[in-house]
Amino acid sequence: xxxSTTQEPLFHISKRGALPWYAAWGIRGIxxxxxxxxxSLITVLVTGExxxxxxxxxxxxxxxxxxxxxxxLQNIAILLCVSLAVTPAFRMRFWNIGGxxxxxxxxxxxxxxxxCLAGVLPNWMVIVVMILASMAAGAIxxxxxxxxxxxxxxxxxxxxxxMNYVATQLVAFFIIIWEVPKGAGKIGIINQAxxxxxxxxxxxxxxxxxxxxxxxxxxxxxxxxxxxxHGYEIxxxxxSERTARYVGIKVDRVIVRTMILSGAxxxxxxxxxxxxxxxxxxxxITASRGFTAVMVSWLAKFNPxxxxxxxxxxxxxxxxxxxxxxxxxxxxxxxxxxxGIILFFIIGSEFFISYKLNFRHGAKKxx
Amino acid sequence: xxxxxxxxxxxxxxxxxxxxxxxxxxxxTIRRGEILALLGENGSGKTTxxxxxxxxxxxxxxxxxxxxxxxxIRSPKDAFALGIGMIHQHFKLVDVLSAxxxxxxxxxxKLDLEAAAKKIAKICETYGFDVDxxxxxxxxxxxxxxxxEIVKVLYRGADILILDEPTAVLTPQEADKLxxxxxxxxxxxxxxxxxxxxxxxxxxxxxxxAVLRHGQFVGELITAETNxxxxxxxxxxxxxxxxIVRPEPVNPKPRVEVKGLTVxxxxxxxxxxxxxxxxxxxxILGIAGISGSGQKELLEAIAGLQPAEKGxxxxxxxxxxxxxxxxxxxxxxxxMGVALSFVPEDRLGMGLVGNMDLTDNMMLRxxxxxxxLFTDRKRPRKVAENVVHELEVSTPSxxxxxxxxxxxxxxxxxxxxxxxxAPTVLLTAYAVRGLDINSSYIIYDLINRQKKQxxxxxxxxxxxxxxxxxxxxxxxxxxxxxxxxxxxxxxxxRELGLMMTRIGGGAHE
Numbered sequence: 010x011x012x013s014t015t016q017e018p019l020f021h022i023s024k025r026g027a028l029p030w031y032a033a034w035g036i037r038g039i040x041x042x043x044x045x046x047x048x049s050l051i052t053v054l055v056t057g058e059x060x061x062x063x064x065x066x067x068x069x070x071x072x073x074x075x076x077x078x079x080x081x082l083q084n085i086a087i088l089l090c091v092s093l094a095v096t097p098a099f100r101m102r103f104w105n106i107g108g109x110x111x112x113x114x115x116x117x118x119x120x121x122x123x124x125c126l127a128g129v130l131p132n133w134m135v136i137v138v139m140i141l142a143s144m145a146a147g148a149i150x151x152x153x154x155x156x157x158x159x160x161x162x163x164x165x166x167x168x169x170x171x172m173n174y175v176a177t178q179l180v181a182f183f184i185i186i187w188e189v190p191k192g193a194g195k196i197g198i199i200n201q202a203x204x205x206x207x208x209x210x211x212x213x214x215x216x217x218x219x220x221x222x223x224x225x226x227x228x229x230x231x232x233x234x235x236x237x238x239h240g241y242e243i244x245x246x247x248x249s250e251r252t253a254r255y256v257g258i259k260v261d262r263v264i265v266r267t268m269i270l271s272g273a274x275x276x277x278x279x280x281x282x283x284x285x286x287x288x289x290x291x292x293x294i295t296a297s298r299g300f301t302a303v304m305v306s307w308l309a310k311f312n313p314x315x316x317x318x319x320x321x322x323x324x325x326x327x328x329x330x331x332x333x334x335x336x337x338x339x340x341x342x343x344x345x346x347x348x349g350i351i352l353f354f355i356i357g358s359e360f361f362i363s364y365k366l367n368f369r370h371g372a373k374k375x376x
Numbered sequence: 377x378x379x380x381x382x383x384x385x386x387x388x389x390x391x392x393x394x395x396x397x398x399x400x401x402x403x404x405t406i407r408r409g410e411i412l413a414l415l416g417e418n419g420s421g422k423t424t425x426x427x428x429x430x431x432x433x434x435x436x437x438x439x440x441x442x443x444x445x446x447x448x449i450r451s452p453k454d455a456f457a458l459g460i461g462m463i464h465q466h467f468k469l470v471d472v473l474s475a476x477x478x479x480x481x482x483x484x485x486k487l488d489l490e491a492a493a494k495k496i497a498k499i500c501e502t503y504g505f506d507v508d509x510x511x512x513x514x515x516x517x518x519x520x521x522x523x524x525e526i527v528k529v530l531y532r533g534a535d536i537l538i539l540d541e542p543t544a545v546l547t548p549q550e551a552d553k554l555x556x557x558x559x560x561x562x563x564x565x566x567x568x569x570x571x572x573x574x575x576x577x578x579x580x581x582x583x584x585x586a587v588l589r590h591g592q593f594v595g596e597l598i599t600a601e602t603n604x605x606x607x608x609x610x611x612x613x614x615x616x617x618x619x620i621v622r623p624e625p626v627n628p629k630p631r632v633e634v635k636g637l638t639v640x641x642x643x644x645x646x647x648x649x650x651x652x653x654x655x656x657x658x659x660i661l662g663i664a665g666i667s668g669s670g671q672k673e674l675l676e677a678i679a680g681l682q683p684a685e686k687g688x689x690x691x692x693x694x695x696x697x698x699x700x701x702x703x704x705x706x707x708x709x710x711x712m713g714v715a716l717s718f719v720p721e722d723r724l725g726m727g728l729v730g731n732m733d734l735t736d737n738m739m740l741r742x743x744x745x746x747x748x749l750f751t752d753r754k755r756p757r758k759v760a761e762n763v764v765h766e767l768e769v770s771t772p773s774x775x776x777x778x779x780x781x782x783x784x785x786x787x788x789x790x791x792x793x794x795x796x797x798a799p800t801v802l803l804t805a806y807a808v809r810g811l812d813i814n815s816s817y818i819i820y821d822l823i824n825r826q827k828k829q830x831x832x833x834x835x836x837x838x839x840x841x842x843x844x845x846x847x848x849x850x851x852x853x854x855x856x857x858x859x860x861x862x863x864x865x866x867x868x869x870r871e872l873g874l875m876m877t878r879i880g881g882g883a884h885e
Contacts, residue, residue, distance in 0.1 A: 021434045021450075024393060236750050241736070241743055248729040254681060255718070255726050256740045257707025367436065 020368045033362050040358030044351040051346070056339060063333055070332025071325050081328060083216035083286060086223040087278055089320040091298050092305035093223075093230045093313055094274030097267050098151075099303075100234060100311050101247040107154065107169025109299025110176035111147040111272045113292075115279025117180050118146035120290040123199045123206030123283075124187055135206045136284070143280035144273040150176065151272020152265060159261035173299070180292050187290075198288050208285040219285045226274065231313040243267055275299070308355070326351060380407035382444070383536050383567040384429065384460075389438035391424055398424040400591040401438070406536065411558060411568045413582035413599070415611050417812035419782040421591040422571050426538045430462035431455035442536075461529030462538040467521050469513045476509040479528045492531075499530050503560045506553075518667065519550040526557070536567045543577060544809065545667055548840060548873040555581050573812055575604040575618075576841060587611050612814050620820050620845040622864070623828060628656035630692045631832035632678060632801055637687035637702075639673045639856075647673040649856045651687070655832045657800070660823065662847025662864060663836040664872050670856040671836045672721060675803045678834070679718040680706045691716075691801070710741070717799035719791055721806045721836075727790045730779030734760040734771065737778055738793050763792030767818065784815030791822055802826050805836045820846060840869045854879050 028036075049060030071081045091108045098105035122139040130138065154168035189197045200206055211218040234240040246253045246263050253260050278298075283290055301323060308322075309315030330344030384406040391399040399421045406412055416422045427433045429440065431452040439446055442458050449455050455462075469478050480492045493509040500507050505523050513521060522542060529537060539558075543551040558581065562568055572578060578585060579599060587594040587610045594610055609615050632655040639648040648670045655661045663671055676682035678689050680701060690698040691714050701709055701716075709716055724730040728737045739756035746752060760774040767788040771781055778786055787807065794802065804823065808816040820842070827833050837843045843850055847864040852875040859875040875881030 023433075238743060238749060238751050241739075241751050244732070244736075245729055245740065248731055249725055251722070251726045252729055252740070255679075255706060255720065257680075257705055257710060259705075259707075367434075 020366045022364050022366055025363060025365050028362055036361050037355065037358050040354040040361075041351070044354035047354075048347045048350050051350070056337070056343065058337055058339075063337070066333045066336050067326075067329030070329040073332075077328070079214065079216050081324060082220050084324045084328070085317075085320050086216070086219045087282060087286075088298050088301060088305060088324055089316060090223045090226060090278040090281060091275055091302040092309075092316050092320055093226055094147075094271050094278060095299075095302050096230065096271075096306045096311050096313065096316070097234060097240075097243055098271040099306055100240075101243045101264065101267050103155070103158070103247075103264060103268065104166045105151065105154075105169050105268065105271055106166055106300065106303055107150065107172045107272075108275050108278075108302050109295050109297065110169070110173035111150045111275030112279040112282070112295045112299055113173075113176040113180050114146040114150045115143035115276025116283040116290055116294055117176075117183060117279075118142040118276065119206070119280045119283040120187070120196070120199060121183070123288075127200050127203060127205040132205050136208065139206055139284055140277070140280060143276040143284075145276070147276020147279065148269045148273040151268040151270075151275070155265045155268030159264045177292050180290060184290065184292070195291065196289050199283075199290075200288070206284055207288060208281070216286065219281050222277075222281065226277075227313050227317065234311075234313065239263075239266070304352075322355075380409045382406070383408045383442065385441040385444075386425070386429065387439050387441070389425065389428060389435045389440070391421075391428060391433060391435050397591050399428075399435075402588065402591060402593045404586055404593060405596075406567045406569055407584075408535075408567045409562060409565045410583045411562050411570060411581055413578040413585045414569055414571045414588065415578065415585055415607060416588035417611055417814055418784045418810070420588040420611075420812075422588055423540060425588070426462060426540065426569065426571065429455065429536075430460055430538060432462075456532050456534065459533060459535045460538070461532060461534030461536070463522070463525045463529060463540065463542060465540050465544065467525055469521060469524060471514040472512065474510050474512050475507055475516075475524045475527070478513060478524060479509075479531050483532070496527060496531060499527055502564070503530075503557050505557060518545045519547075519554070522546070522554070530561075535565070536569075537561065538569045538571075540571045541573070541810075542570065543572065543574065544838070547666055547876055548869055549877070551577070573810075573816070574839065574841070575607065575813070578607065579604060589613055608813050611812070616814065616817070618813075618817075620817070620842065621824060622846060622848070623824065625656065625659040625827070625848055626830070628659050629694065630654050631657045632834070633688075633690040633692055633698070634674075634678070635688045635690075637674070637677060637689065638685045639670070639677055639682060640685050641673075647856050648677070648684075651853075651856075651858050653851055653858065653861060655801070655834050657832045658827055658830045659848045660827050660833040660835050660846060660864075662843040662850040663834060663853060664838075664840060664843055664850055664876060665853035665859075666876050667838065669853040669876070671805065671853060673856075674853070675718065675720070675805055675834065675836060677702065678801075679716060679803060680704050680709045714801070715797060715799045716801045717794035717797060717803065719787075719794050719802070719804040719807055721809070723786050723790050724779055727794075728778050728786065731777050733777055734764065734769075734774040734789060737789060738763070738796075741793070741797065759793070759796055763789060763796065767792050767822070783810045784812060784818075787811060787815065787819065791819060795822065795826060799826070799831055802831050802833045803836075804833070806838060807835065808842070809838065816842075840872050843872070844869060852876055852881070 052058055052060045052063050072078055091112060095105050095108045119139050122135055122142050126135045126138060150172055154165050154172060157163040157168060158165045184196055187196050188194060208218055242258050242263050245258060246260055250260050282294055287294060305316055305320045305323060308319040326348045330348050333339060334341045334344045382405055386402065386404045388401040388403060389399050390401055402421060402425055404425065414422045424433060428435045431449045431454050434450065440449060447458060476489055476493045476496060479496060480487065496509045505527055507523050507527055542554060546554065558568055570582065582599045585597045585599055585607060587607065589611060597607065605618060608618060635652050637648050637651040641647050651674060665671055673682050677684050678701060684702055689701045691701055692698055699712060699714060720726040735753055735757045738759045739751065743751050757774065763769060764771060764774060769785045769788045771785060778789055807819050811819065823833055823835065835847060844864060844867060849861055850864050850867060850872065851861045852859040852872055854876055857879060859879045860881060871881060
């Protein structure tokens with residue numbers, strides 16, 4: 010074979026069978042290492058900084074002090090909450106990229122309750138109404154595109170995206186109505202003196218309640234998707250609508266029902282932000298988490314447990330990137346470059362999990 | 377057979393897909409001026425082997441020689457340069473372009489449609505093809521599209537042709553026409569390989585037969601010196617019987633009554649036109665027709681998946697009570713207590729969920745059972761184990777996604793689930809399409825067992841040889857109309873073929 014005049018191609022690509030989980034994670038680990046090496050090279054070449062110092066700083070950004078750890082956990086909790094919310098829709102192959110808008114209207118409903126019901130209802134009742142209102146608001150925001158999809162087969166990606174802008178404008182409108190002081194253009198801390206509508210502090214830690222709530226949602230979502238009849242219907246509709254019809258699943262109903270759930274959970278995430286941590290409302294309060302959640306969910310292949318890790322990874326990188334830009338006086342863009350490289354490698358490694366490259370004569374050695 | 381020059385020699389070809397060995401040191405010789413039939417069960421590596429020859433896959437090991445010279449085939453382009461052309465089961469044509477435009481598509485020569493049309497006309501004349509170079513693809517019948525695919529390959533100068541199950545979509549008359557053309561090409565000195573499951577085609581068309589089993593080359597036979605029985609035994613690896621039994625229906629009673637059923641597709645095209653018939657219990661009613669004559673719509677209308685414009689579909693109980701099925705969805709029909717099972721044509725796109733494992737697929741129809749919010753996987757797991765055991769499904773485990781199974785095993789899983797619910801009506805669409813002989817006979821046997829249990833079976837089929845052996849009565853559809861209902865014991869392939877193309881099958885205009 011080696012004497013042949015025409016050459017065998019340098020490599021060709023073939024599909025792998027199922028890889029055992031440890032091999033798949035091995036590939037992902039190698040990808041992460043390769044990404045770190047490339048990042049080091051770029052850091053040295055572009056900035057002249059010691060890459061190991063940079064990595065230590067990234068790590069310190071998340072774990073440098075107990076406060077930072079709590080901020081990390083809080084950020085993970087909110088991001089994970091939105092990610093969990095969009096996941097049932099994704100499992101149904103309904104591309105809900107309106108998490109942003111659903112979160113915002115949830116936050117808006119929360120702020121409305123805090124502002125309008127303060128002094129009208131006792132504090133615990135304000136909180137109950139607040140929770141229900143935020144879920145309802147998110148659910149409505151999710152249901153509108155779902156109903157249109159079910160009835161007229163509209164494109165859910167565009168529709169949910171557009172709903173985000175509507176939500177942003179709606180919030181902007183109410184901020185002007187509720188602004189404190191007049192003309193400030195912002196709301197400021199709501200009920201700062203009375204703390205009405207603020208979620209209670211548990212165990213002396215400001216963020217602990219959020220973390221607990223999201224952990225419970227995560228487990229519940231895992232069970233719902235994998236073991237409930239609804240979860241099964243979602244999976245069938247997602248795989249093939251024709252199969253779903255064939256066994257008598259009402260596809261329209263499943264789409265609307267699932268989007269109501271998805272929207273309601275986004276609403277809860279908005280409520281946790283406004284009622285649990287920030288106690289204010291701005292148009293950018295979501296910090297694009299509705300979009301980041303898409304990545305969290307995809308990277309974890311729509312598995313709620315896996316999403317704990319992927320949301321950790323993304324928040325960790327974000328916090329680290331912020332930290333190096335301040336410590337080294339580098340601008341934020343450099344940190345974004347590093348984050349981009351790492352994500353590129355991690356997403357790219359999925360290719361090597363599904364496919365393998367066969368190099369020239371490589372097959373013979375495997376034997 | 378005189379000595380023909382060797383065109384292709386494949387030696388010790390090995391190809392793996394992950395842990396699966398598709399070809400294991402397979403060797404094959406293809407000669408000029410000869411039609412070679414490549415035989416083998418599903419998953420025996422026929423198509424993979426041919427895909428390596430036509431540049432779609434690259435072999436892990438082994439060598440390929442064309443006219444005695446070792447070659448490397450990296451891509452379909454390399455294959456064309458060596459004169460190798462493959463006609464796939466699924467046509468790759470652009471609907472809105474004409475035959476000529478499709479044929480020259482992708483060639484780097486100067487675009488001259490006039491000259492190309494002339495060249496095409498010449499090819500057609502040489503081999504007896506019937507193609508209008510100006511006709512658009514969307515205006516063509518399946519057999520015309522196939523002809524365009526063959527001409528496309530010849531236009532590119534192929535003299536080694538590979539056809540993957542070319543007759544799966546053709547009427548017997550069209551298949552005969554194709555065979556005549558293939559014989560012409562053989563006599564012109566071209567090397568032809570045909571992959572097929574139909575024994576009578578192998579016998580009537582090929583000169584030589586090569587048999588693969590589990591990815592390995594088992595042997596070669598001269599067609600004239602062998603018979604279907606011997607070839608099948610070689611393919612399967614042990615002795616088999618090739619008879620379809622047809623027990624007499626016992627005490628048949630009307631079960632499904634279809635009257636004046638008229639169905640239009642979403643674009644308003646008439647798919648079924650005033651179709652009436654009755655299916656009886658304990659009987660197999662065969663449905664024949666050119667593909668797309670309304671078979672799909674008919675079964676789906678009965679199964680509650682296809683709204684109708686007019687007509688009625690009634691389920692008749694033993695005591696004569698009638699229940700209207702039309703306008704009810706599958707869930708309603710199930711809730712009414714009508715045990716109707718449906719094996720659809722699109723197995724992985726409709727009957728099963730490819731990415732789910734056997735257990736989850738078993739519960740597709742039954743997951744709603746019980747008041748619990750949660751699914752019960754214990755029972756489906758048992759059902760899956762039973763189906764795997766009884767129907768000899770070859771699968772690594774019941775936790776394997778069904779899309780990883782071979783075609784025959786996918787169908788066993790689907791049929792297995794559908795008959796587990798003890799149906800009184802069983803609808804099957806192309807139940808053995810793409811299955812090898814062995815799997816096909818298992819399916820025939822399963823269907824016959826249902827018949828003996830007094831199930832009314834409606835069997836849509838494409839292989840007329842099987843229909844005349846299996847069905848008690850055969851309903852022939854032609855363009856959405858009932859062309860006739862004939863006794864399966866008294867009819868023959870010719871008659872059915874004529875009825876498929878002309879209402880009533882009359883030879884006179």
